[in-house]
Amino acid sequence: MNPNHLDELSRRGFLATTAKTCFGLTIGGSAARFFSQQAEAADPAVLASGGGTAKSVIYLFMSGGMTHLDTFDPKPEAGSNVMGETKAISTNVDGIQLGHCLPKLAQQMDQVALIRSMSTTQGAHAQGRYYMRTGYAQRSSIVHPAPGAWVERLSDPTRQNQPSTDIPSYITVNCGSGHPGAGFMEARYAPLPIGDASTGLQNSLRRGLSEQHFDQQLALRQQLDADFDARYLKGQKKVRAYNEAFDAAVKLMRSKDLEAFDLSKESQAAHKLYGPSSFSKGVLLARRLVERGVRFIEVEYGGFDWHADNFGLMEEKIPTLDQALAALLHDLKLKGLLDSTLVVLGTEFGRSPKINENAGRNHYPKAFSCLMAGGGIRGGQTYGATDAKGGSVTEGKINAQHFNATIAHALGLPHDQIIYSESKRPFRMGGREGKPLTQLFT
Numbered sequence: 344m345n346p347n348h349l350d351e352l353s354r355r356g357f358l359a360t361t362a363k364t365c366f367g368l369t370i371g372g373s374a375a376r377f378f379s380q381q382a383e384a385a386d387p388a389v390l391a392s393g394g395g396t397a398k399s400v401i402y403l404f405m406s407g408g409m410t411h412l413d414t415f416d417p418k419p420e421a422g423s424n425v426m427g428e429t430k431a432i433s434t435n436v437d438g439i440q441l442g443h444c445l446p447k448l449a450q451q452m453d454q455v456a457l458i459r460s461m462s463t464t465q466g467a468h469a470q471g472r473y474y475m476r477t478g479y480a481q482r483s484s485i486v487h488p489a490p491g492a493w494v495e496r497l498s499d500p501t502r503q504n505q506p507s508t509d510i511p512s513y514i515t516v517n518c519g520s521g522h523p524g525a526g527f528m529e530a531r532y533a534p535l536p537i538g539d540a541s542t543g544l545q546n547s548l549r550r551g552l553s554e555q556h557f558d559q560q561l562a563l564r565q566q567l568d569a570d571f572d573a574r575y576l577k578g579q580k581k582v583r584a585y586n587e588a589f590d591a592a593v594k595l596m597r598s599k600d601l602e603a604f605d606l607s608k609e610s611q612a613a614h615k616l617y618g619p620s621s622f623s624k625g626v627l628l629a630r631r632l633v634e635r636g637v638r639f640i641e642v643e644y645g646g647f648d649w650h651a652d653n654f655g656l657m658e659e660k661i662p663t664l665d666q667a668l669a670a671l672l673h674d675l676k677l678k679g680l681l682d683s684t685l686v687v688l689g690t691e692f693g694r695s696p697k698i699n700e701n702a703g704r705n706h707y708p709k710a711f712s713c714l715m716a717g718g719g720i721r722g723g724q725t726y727g728a729t730d731a732k733g734g735s736v737t738e739g740k741i742n743a744q745h746f747n748a749t750i751a752h753a754l755g756l757p758h759d760q761i762i763y764s765e766s767k768r769p770f771r772m773g774g775r776e777g778k779p780l781t782q783l784f785t
Contacts, residue, residue, distance in 0.1 A: 397685040397718030397753040400494065400639045401629045403668065404518070406472060407647030408711075410694035410704055412733045413442045413657050415712035416459045418696075421732050425696045428654040436723040444661035447669035453723040454672050454681065455716045456783045460727020460739040461746070463692060463708040468648070469521060471691030471708060477523055478744040478774035485764060488526035490747050491515070491639035493772035495532045497756040498638065509598035511535040512638035516625040519643065527764040534641070540624040543604030603635045604628065616674065618666040626667040630674055633684050649694065651701035672716055685718030685753045689746065696732040710736050713746065718753040721785045744777030752779030 412418060417431040417440055431440040434452035441449050448455070465471040470481050477487035488496070491513040498512075515522060515534040525533035537543060602608065606624060609631070617623040625642040632640050644664060649656045668688065675681040693711025694704030710729045716722060727739030751758035751772050758773035771777070 396682050397755075398683045399633045399637060400490070400685045400687060400718070400750060400754070401626075401633060401671065402490065402639070402641040402687045402689065402750075403626070403664075404472075404476075404641060404643045405647050405664070405688065405690035406643050406645040407468065407649075407690075408471065408692045408694060408706055409647040409690040410649065410653065410657070411459070411710065411712040411729075412694065412696060412704075413653070414445060414661060415441060415457050415714060416729060416733055417442050418731060418733050421696070424698070425732050427698050427702070429657070439723070439725060442657075442661070444657055445665045447665045448672075451669050451672045451716075454676065455714050455722050456720050457725045458713045458715065458727060458741070458746070458780070458783075459725055459729055460736045460741055461693075461711045461713055461743075462736050462740050463742055466692060466706045466708045468691060468706075471706075472521070473523060475689055475691050475743045475746075477526070478742075478747045478772070478777060479770070485766070485768075486523050486526040487770065488528050488532070489523045489534075489641070490750055490772065491534055491641060492525040492528050492532040493747070493751070494639045494754060494756065496528055496762060497751065497760055497772065498754075508603075508635050508637075509600045510603060510632065510635060510637055512636075514632060514637060514640050516540050516628060516640065516642040517621065517645075518641060527770075528762070534639075537604070537625075537628070540621065540628040540642075541606060543606065543628065544601055600635065603631050606631075613674075616670045618663060618670070620663045620667070622663060623667040623670075626671050630671060630680075633675075633680060634678070647690065649703050650699065650705060651703040653694070653698070653703045655702075675717060681717040682719065683717075685720070685750065686716040687750060688714045693733075696734045707734075710734060715749065715753075715783060719784045720753070721783060724783070726780060726783060741780070742777075744774030745780060746777075748773030748777035748779045749783065752781065753784070 412426065413429040417429060418425055419431040419440070430443040432443045432446060432449055434441055434449040436452045439452055439457065441452070463471065463474055465474040465480070473479075473481040473487075476489045479487040495513050511534070513532065513534040514537060515524075516537045517540070518534075518536060522534070522536070606614075606627060609627060613627065617627045622642065622644040625644075629640040629642050646656075646660060668686075671686060672681065675684050675686070690711065690713065692706055692708035695707040697704075699705060710733060727741065728737050729735060730737050748758035756772070758777060758779055759771050761769045761771060763769055773779070
């Protein structure tokens with residue numbers, strides 16, 4: 344058969360089969376998203392500007408709307424009508440208290456800046472997650488980029504003094520299919536999604552496929568693509584993006600850098616320090632990736648939608664977060680990486696001060712808490728405040744745009760740099776109004 348006579352449907356089917364063959368079942372469904380991420384036009388590369396001590400970001404996203412009253416902003420004087428079974432505990436910083444399920448983090452509070460004045464109008468999960476990650480309200484006509492894509496887009500592509508690696512600079516762990524990823528930006532700014540940190544990525548072909556057979560399939564793909572590329576490659580951004588993603592994936596699967604994804608290389612002591620959960624493994628993987636110069640890693644921890652049994656679920660979920668986050672801060676500091684790594688914890692909204700009839704808390708976007716540590720952040724401080732019941736922001740009210748602008752500032756990136764979508768609309772990492780919280784920094 345003359346490959347030049349293959350129709351587009353046949354070509355597409357061959358590529359899909361080849362992709363599955365290349366990666367076996369290691370990445371699973373995430374491979375398709377890595378290959379086919381939407382690619383829309385953006386301006387030429389923007390060089391980084393300004394200063395900052397962070398070189399990498401580990402973003403821990405608490406999906407479901409983590410309760411602020413039972414974690415970062417307890418109100419012990421409000422009584423059991425607000426606090427229920429949660430007790431406030433002291434930390435290693437005078438005057439700062441946490442919920443009692445965070446004893447390990449309490450001993451690391453001198454490294455942490457608590458942001459207690461987050462507020463949004465997005466009270467539904469999907470819309471809240473989207474707004475927190477992008478700084479823009481969700482629209483059907485466009486997908487806005489997540490912070491990791493902005494960081495890639497705004498960074499100096501030469502990145503002097505960064506380790507040489509085949510690992511992509513933007514990776515998500517357990518973030519699911521609803522993540523905005525690169526949004527309207529080109530596919531090269533999209534994350535490599537990892538579904539299971541314990542499995543990660545492996546240098547393995549489908550069982551029974553030899554290296555020689557694999558090379559033959561790659562050669563056949565190039566042959567089948569030759570006529571198609573000659574006609575469409577120069578003028579079609581999405582065709583270029585697909586080929587770039589495919590080539591990068593093949594390069595990665597054969598790279599020695601795949602060792603970074605192998606958690607079996609970590610000691611038993613390290614695994615014990617972080618904990619046994621899938622989230623804990625994702626946080627440990629994030630630390631390994633930062634050691635190899637990966638720029639932005641987001642790890643999601645879901646299951647915080649506690650409309651019922653808030654206090655029982657709190658006792659199950661929060662200790663896992665406590666152990667993994669405290670371990671990460673301790674580990675990064677021990678390895679001399681905390682100053683160059685910004686650790687961020689965010690969520691889509693908080694939970695209501697009123698405890699409902701099912702001993703749960705409902706969605707509450709009006710006031711909630713996040714945190715930042717490392718990357719030049721001055722630890723042992725709080726920013727903003729809520730009222731006596733944690734129901735309204737009384738000081739330093741901010742939103743996701745300010746939060747994302749602060750991430751950019753920590754990396755020395757221009758949060759207000761305009762990037763245009765294909766429709767020629769202007770967008771910024773800090774949104775329309777975001778300003779970095781410069782007072783958080785040393």
